[in-house]
Amino acid sequence: MVYHIPWIYTPVRSVLAIWHQLTKAEIPELAKCSVLMRDRSRVEDTIYAMQRAGAGRLQVISDFDMTLTRFAHNGKRVPTTHNILDHRLLIDEDCSKKIRELLNTYYPIEIDAGRTAEDKLPLMVEWWTQVHELLIQQRIRKDLLAQAVKESSAMLREGYKVFFDRLTEQQVPLLIFSAGVGDVLEEVIRQNNVFHPNVHIISNYMDFDQTGVLRAFQGQLIHTFNKREGALSHASGLRVLQGRPNVLLLGDSLGDLTMADGVSEHQNILTIGFLNDQMDERKESYVKSFDVVLVKDETMEVPNAILKYITSSTDNKLDA
Numbered sequence: 001m002v003y004h005i006p007w008i009y010t011p012v013r014s015v016l017a018i019w020h021q022l023t024k025a026e027i028p029e030l031a032k033c034s035v036l037m038r039d040r041s042r043v044e045d046t047i048y049a050m051q052r053a054g055a056g057r058l059q060v061i062s063d064f065d066m067t068l069t070r071f072a073h074n075g076k077r078v079p080t081t082h083n084i085l086d087h088r089l090l091i092d093e094d095c096s097k098k099i100r101e102l103l104n105t106y107y108p109i110e111i112d113a114g115r116t117a118e119d120k121l122p123l124m125v126e127w128w129t130q131v132h133e134l135l136i137q138q139r140i141r142k143d144l145l146a147q148a149v150k151e152s153s154a155m156l157r158e159g160y161k162v163f164f165d166r167l168t169e170q171q172v173p174l175l176i177f178s179a180g181v182g183d184v185l186e187e188v189i190r191q192n193n194v195f196h197p198n199v200h201i202i203s204n205y206m207d208f209d210q211t212g213v214l215r216a217f218q219g220q221l222i223h224t225f226n227k228r229e230g231a232l233s234h235a236s237g238l239r240v241l242q243g244r245p246n247v248l249l250l251g252d253s254l255g256d257l258t259m260a261d262g263v264s265e266h267q268n269i270l271t272i273g274f275l276n277d278q279m280d281e282r283k284e285s286y287v288k289s290f291d292v293v294l295v296k297d298e299t300m301e302v303p304n305a306i307l308k309y310i311t312s313s314t315d316n317k318l319d320a
């Protein structure tokens, strides 16, 4: 009704126009050609609502491998937490060969745009189970993990320090939700000096015997397509995340979109998806599923810019 009254219609329109100009100027990174958005104004409205609510109402949920870590560097793939374990100190050649064969068989299935998540689910269980069994047979020693990480080519995305440090400064909890190996993940962020107290991790943790030798994996297996179960059973119980209904979610797989399913009474969720591989085949489904898609972008530039904007009201309050 209000829109039919001309003298109200015009001001409302100009306010909206000014607002659109404002966000363009506030977050110029969203105009990068690697950024795809299904509905730009929804993204802007969500960011604006999250900014108004402030850092105190925000939580960040992120995947790890190929989301916080780079996909490739100088034309070479960057290892995932599982692949970091493929080190001569930890496993023998035969095991290394088997793990690589499994990767070559199952990774193409994981990213196959032609198969549904339900199709992939049992195959992912097969992949993870076989790899974990092989690792257990190798009797991996806990005290050698740090050295394996140090000698690996593991690499967090450019701008990672700004991301982790900003969240810590603003006292925003960061939940890293990974189907990788938790012990290795922790070591990667520790060695990069960003394992801050606001970082919480849900992942596959190793279970060592009294002598520090791997004997099993703890708890229920997490793979790429069962994160929803983990979100409901673990993340929803995390006290530090309660009272924070706004969620910034980062992932590189469609399975990562369920990582926020444990957030009760959520108000605003903004999902950012890194499209690292099989760009042409997967672009359409990523744009349909994530609010913001970053195509072949190895940096944290866009998440950092969004985060800076959302938490800017707290900056103002601190400056005042």
Ligand code: TMP
Residues within 6 Å of the ligand: 063, 064, 065, 066, 067, 080, 081, 082, 083, 099, 103, 110, 127, 128, 131, 177, 178, 179, 180, 223, 224
């Ligand atoms: P993420 O949930 O932190 O992304 O970790 C899961 C990734 O790990 C997934 O994309 C596939 C990858 N992966 C390997 O690289 N090697 C392996 O042996 C397994 C089981 C998974």
Ligand code: MG
Residues within 6 Å of the ligand: 063, 064, 065, 066, 067, 251, 252, 253
């Ligand atoms: Mg990932």
